[in-house]
Amino acid sequence: MEAVGLTKRYGGRTAVDEVSFSVSRGEVLGLLGPNGAGKTTAIRLLTTMLTPSSGQFRVAGVDCGKPNDIRRRIGVLPESAGYPEHHSGSEYLLYHARLFGLNRTDAAGTTERLLAEVGLADRASSAIATYSRGMRQRLGIARALVNDPAVVFFDEPTLGLDPAGQRQVLGIICDIAQRRGAAVVLSTHALTEVEDVCTSVLILRQGTVLAAGTVAEVIGTVAAQPTAQLRVPSDMIARAAESLASAPGLQLETTADTLRITLAPGGDGHVPDTNAVLRAVLDAAIPVLSFDLEGTRLSDAFLAMTSQEPR
Amino acid sequence: MRALALLAALGIVLIGPALPGTAAHAADTEPIEVSFDQTEVVVVIGQQFSLQSEVVNTGPIPAGARLAHLNVASLTGGVYVDPEDWSANRSLSVEPMAPGDSVPLDWDLHAVNAGSFDVYVVLLPNAAATAGTGPLIVSPPVHVTVTERRTLNPGGSLPTVIAVPVLLGLIAATIRYRGRRPARRDVF
Amino acid sequence: MSWYVVTAREWRDLWLGGRGPILMFALSILLSAITYLAATNQILNYLEQREAVNLTLQVAVAVGALVTLVVSADAISGERERATLESLLLAPVSRRAIVLGKLTAAVSLWLGAFAVAVPYLWALGRGVSALVPAMVTGLVVGTLLAVGLSAVGLLISIRSKSNKVSVSVSLFLLLALFAPTQLPTPHGAFGVFLDRLNPVAAALHYLTTVVVNGRGWTHDLSYLASSLAVALVGVPTLMILAPRIVHLVAGDHR
Numbered sequence: 001m002e003a004v005g006l007t008k009r010y011g012g013r014t015a016v017d018e019v020s021f022s023v024s025r026g027e028v029l030g031l032l033g034p035n036g037a038g039k040t041t042a043i044r045l046l047t048t049m050l051t052p053s054s055g056q057f058r059v060a061g062v063d064c065g066k067p068n069d070i071r072r073r074i075g076v077l078p079e080s081a082g083y084p085e086h087h088s089g090s091e092y093l094l095y096h097a098r099l100f101g102l103n104r105t106d107a108a109g110t111t112e113r114l115l116a117e118v119g120l121a122d123r124a125s126s127a128i129a130t131y132s133r134g135m136r137q138r139l140g141i142a143r144a145l146v147n148d149p150a151v152v153f154f155d156e157p158t159l160g161l162d163p164a165g166q167r168q169v170l171g172i173i174c175d176i177a178q179r180r181g182a183a184v185v186l187s188t189h190a191l192t193e194v195e196d197v198c199t200s201v202l203i204l205r206q207g208t209v210l211a212a213g214t215v216a217e218v219i220g221t222v223a224a225q226p227t228a229q230l231r232v233p234s235d236m237i238a239r240a241a242e243s244l245a246s247a248p249g250l251q252l253e254t255t256a257d258t259l260r261i262t263l264a265p266g267g268d269g270h271v272p273d274t275n276a277v278l279r280a281v282l283d284a285a286i287p288v289l290s291f292d293l294e295g296t297r298l299s300d301a302f303l304a305m306t307s308q309e310p311r
Numbered sequence: 312m313r314a315l316a317l318l319a320a321l322g323i324v325l326i327g328p329a330l331p332g333t334a335a336h337a338a339d340t341e342p343i344e345v346s347f348d349q350t351e352v353v354v355v356i357g358q359q360f361s362l363q364s365e366v367v368n369t370g371p372i373p374a375g376a377r378l379a380h381l382n383v384a385s386l387t388g389g390v391y392v393d394p395e396d397w398s399a400n401r402s403l404s405v406e407p408m409a410p411g412d413s414v415p416l417d418w419d420l421h422a423v424n425a426g427s428f429d430v431y432v433v434l435l436p437n438a439a440a441t442a443g444t445g446p447l448i449v450s451p452p453v454h455v456t457v458t459e460r461r462t463l464n465p466g467g468s469l470p471t472v473i474a475v476p477v478l479l480g481l482i483a484a485t486i487r488y489r490g491r492r493p494a495r496r497d498v499f
Numbered sequence: 500m501s502w503y504v505v506t507a508r509e510w511r512d513l514w515l516g517g518r519g520p521i522l523m524f525a526l527s528i529l530l531s532a533i534t535y536l537a538a539t540n541q542i543l544n545y546l547e548q549r550e551a552v553n554l555t556l557q558v559a560v561a562v563g564a565l566v567t568l569v570v571s572a573d574a575i576s577g578e579r580e581r582a583t584l585e586s587l588l589l590a591p592v593s594r595r596a597i598v599l600g601k602l603t604a605a606v607s608l609w610l611g612a613f614a615v616a617v618p619y620l621w622a623l624g625r626g627v628s629a630l631v632p633a634m635v636t637g638l639v640v641g642t643l644l645a646v647g648l649s650a651v652g653l654l655i656s657i658r659s660k661s662n663k664v665s666v667s668v669s670l671f672l673l674l675a676l677f678a679p680t681q682l683p684t685p686h687g688a689f690g691v692f693l694d695r696l697n698p699v700a701a702a703l704h705y706l707t708t709v710v711v712n713g714r715g716w717t718h719d720l721s722y723l724a725s726s727l728a729v730a731l732v733g734v735p736t737l738m739i740l741a742p743r744i745v746h747l748v749a750g751d752h753r
Contacts, residue, residue: 047589049747071591078589082582086516098504099590143586357543421544466538471622472531475615479527483520 001046001151001183005055008041008207015041017207018055023183023200025150028173030198030215031187034306038207039187040079043153046185047076060150072100075144077137079155079187085129089120089139092128093146100147107146114142118172134165141172151183152176158190166190170197191299201298203305210305219301228274230259230281231289243284244277342370343377343408345432345450353456354422362453364416364432368408377405377448378437381418383455387426396423404437422457430455501592505600513570513604514611522566523611526559533558534619541623552624552633553710555616557703560641563612564699565673567605567645571652572669574601575745576662585747594745595738598657602649602737609645613638633710640702643726647698648673650733654740660749676700698726 002022008015016038023029031039044050046057048067057064060073083092090111097107115124118138123131131139137157144152154173158166174197177184186198194201194215201218203210211218232240234257241252241259251262261277274293281288294300348363368374381401385392394401398420405414416432429452436444463469513519537554540546546554575598578584587597617634624630652669659665676699679685685694695701705722708714 044747049585049588068591068593071589074589076586076589078582078585080582081586084512084581084583095504095508096586096590099501099587099592101501101591140586357545359544423545460543462542465535465542466623468534468538468622471618472535472538475618476524476527476531479520479524479615483517483524486515486520487517 001057001059001185003046003055003057006042006045006052006057007054008038008045008050009053014207016045016052016204019202019204019207019209020055021202021209021212023151023185025181025183026177027199028177028184028186028197030194030201031185031204032189032191032194032201032302033204033210036206037204037306039204040155041207042204043076043078043155043185043187046151047071047074047153072147073150075147075149075152075182077140077144077152077154077157079159081136081140083128083131083136083139085127087128088125089115089128089131089135089142090124092139093142096143097146102146110146114145117145117175118142119168132165134161134168137161137165137169138172141169141176145176145180148180149182151185153185153187155187156189157186158188158193166193173197191297191302195298203302205306211301215298219298221301226263226274227294228261228263228277229290229292229294230261230277231257231291232259232281232286233257233289236286239284240281240286243280243286247277247280250277343368343374343434343448345379345434345448347430347432347450347453349453350451351454351456353458355460356422356425356457357460358422358457360420360422362418362420362430364418364450365413366405366408366416366434367413368410371410373410374408374412375441376407376437377434379403379405379416380433380435382431382433383420384429384431384452385424385426386429390424390426392424392428397421405434420455422455425457425459428455428457429453501590502596502599505587505592505596506603507600509600509604510607513607518570519608519611522608523615526562526566526612527615529562530555530559530616530619534623537623547711548624548627549629549711549713552620552627552629553707555619555623556633556637556710557706559612559616559619560637560644560703560706561677561699563609563641564644564648566608566612568648568652568669568673569666570608571601571605571649572656572659572665573662574598574605574653575656576659576665576749577656579747579749580662588745588747594741597745598653598737598741602646602653602734605649605652606642606645609641613641629710629713632716633706636706636709636716640706640723640726643723643730644698644702647726647729647733650737651729653737654733657741657744658749673699695722696725698729702726 004020006019007017019038019042021029031042033039041050045052046059048064048070052064059070062069062073064070087095093111093114094107097110098104102110112121112124115121118141120135120138120142123135128136128139141154141157144154157169157173161169170193173184173186176182177199186194188194198215200212200214202212203218211221213221230240237254237257237259241254244250244252244259244261249263253260253262263274263277274291278288278291343366345364345366348365352360352362354360364379366377366379379402381394381398383392383394383397398418400419403416405416408414418430418432420430431452432450434448436442436446533555537546537551541548541551575584578587588594616637620630620634620637624633651672652665655668655672656662656665659668676697679694679697679700680703685691694704701722701724705719708719708722709716
């Protein structure tokens with residue numbers, strides 16, 4: 001799937017502004033951004049629920065001018081999707097499989113297979129009203145797969161789920177990309193999910209792309225210097241600082257029981273090795289209570305990017 | 312004194328007919344009677360029935376045109392009578408009658424309320440010159456007793472009235488009950 | 500093909516989901532009460548047999564139109580509020596197929612209402628020659644009204660920001676159309692014109708003409724012009740506009 005200069009305007013307000021990206025089969029693209037960044041609008045544009053004000057996109061070789069054909073090739077789990085409460089899970093899937101043109105026999109086979117894949121086979125005949133939120137999300141994922149889509153969109157699929165439910169849903173999403181070979185677009189607030197699942201990310205703010213690339217590339221685009229929080233017994237803070245004083249590229253800041261270490265790059269641009277920092281402290285026979293690195297995770301990059309004043 | 316008494320008697324003779332309460336005197340000159348053929352009727356509520364009355368000129372001189380007007384009065388407390396509901400045509404014209412003539416009048420009635428009622432006819436002079444004057448001649452009343460109709464199955468509608476909701480209620484309840492149970496087979 | 504799947508689903512939801520049968524059950528209670536009262540009045544000679552048939556038929560047509568309009572008013576805006584519309588719009592199904600399925604399902608409620616009314620009409624009108632004309636005329640007139648009002652209800656539902664607004668506007672419209680039927684027979688050219696312009700009042704007038712007055716079905720046929728016009732304009736308008744106006748968000752410019 002490829003989008004070029006995708007833009008959506010509502011009067012004078014631009015919800016999505018010149019967004020371009022591509023995602024290939026087997027990849028998971030994480031769509032990130034604070035509330036109102038334009039993630040859901042972008043997904044609705046790509047799923048033909050909205051028409052772009054300008055720009056183009058292609059899904060599995062189909063141009064955005066053929067929305068019906070695109071819908072045949074995509075699967076979508078919308079944010080906060082609703083379900084007909086009195087339908088059973090199998091009835092619901094069967095109906096959607098038939099909407100995608102499957103005959104009764106094929107639709108029944110697809111329904112049975114998908115319900116088993118998302119772990120709902122034993123509740124297939126139960127009314128959706130009796131499903132938990134996690135079960136509904138899994139049913140929604142199964143619905144998104146009834147047409148064996150080339151691209152699957154997930155809009156906040158883990159919202160409101162407990163940790164076990166989140167893990168289960170993310171496992172299914174990984175499986176969709178890896179085993180089915182579908183391209184996946186995952187919109188989420190949970191940055192750890194993105195690090196765990198996504199092969200690339202796209203960070204949006206106020207409709208514009210702040211960063212795009214692999215997780216490592218996006219983290220690398222943030223100029224923030226990595227820091228470490230070293231906790232040692234409070235009577236050994238001074239000794240710990242002393243042991244690191246001679247190490248190049250370190251800026252030290254002490255509090256009652258913590259040593260904050262900024263890992264500033266040297267003149268050659270090389271960032272000091274955190275292992276060397278730890279080794280120096282341990283060599284001084286100082287017990288390390290904790291050592292936390294900051295500024296090296298996607299969440300750090302995300303916060304650094306999105307907390308800047310908008311243009 | 313005698314002369315005064317004569318004058319007074321003359322005044323009474325001359326002025327008397329112009330004073331109210333003296334219509335009966337005029338009626339004496341045109342002795343018309345009106346009466347029904349029966350004195351008592353018992354009907355069921357809703358029933359349509361007829362009463363016959365007759366106007367007879369019993370006097371020696373011709374009688375002028377009259378208007379016969381039917382009225383219904385309720386004798387049962389709390390029962391309101393709208394005579395229009397009882398009869399669509401409550402006024403009939405009676406042509407001038409020669410001495411000894413009689414005119415039959417038929418009245419169609421609809422027993423609208425249950426209870427005890429008196430039906431009577433009033434004859435009024437029916438000419439432009441006599442408008443607003445009497446005398447009024449009233450018939451003896453016919454006592455009409457209207458009994459309640461007690462039926463649980465009006466017009467044979469009861470089976471339908473009960474069976475259809477019962478059947479549809481059972482269907483709706485069955486569908487709702489089946490809807491709550493796990494679906495075994497799907498049609499799509 | 501897809502229209503068939505959507506239509507079958509809508510019919511199944513309405514009738515096997517329980518809503519349709521419960522509405523029919525409620526209608527049967529109402530018709531039972533009216534039929535019983537009409538039969539009582541009939542044997543008391545307060546009401547002629549033809550009038551009793553006409554009264555029951557008019558109630559069936561009125562309630563049929565009411566439930567059809569309300570179900571149509573809920574069709575799109577209700578799905579929006581229940582967040583089930585998006586998954587339907589995401590399927591490769593034309594918007595026309597979606598509204599057609601919902602339109603036919605809503606009209607099926609009128610057909611159900613008529614089927615429920617048939618035994619009552621028979622109970623009141625057996626033996627009277629007006630019974631068959633009453634049933635045929637009632638079916639035609641009611642179907643015209645139901646199709647037209649359903650199309651209008653769907654258009655209101657599509658354009659309404661919320662389901663509450665959609666149902667309220669539709670009910671107000673229906674009340675506004677029914678209100679003149681409770682007024683005395685209009686006199687004067689303007690009054691008659693207004694009576695003919697109102698599809699509900701004109702349709703009920705036509706029913707009375709055929710059923711009570713015993714006129715031929717062609718006698719006052721012009722009274723059906725307004726309800727025919729609403730159906731003939733409403734349905735094509737709905738079908739033509741559906742692809743452009745059925746959106747995830749009401750009034751969205753897409």
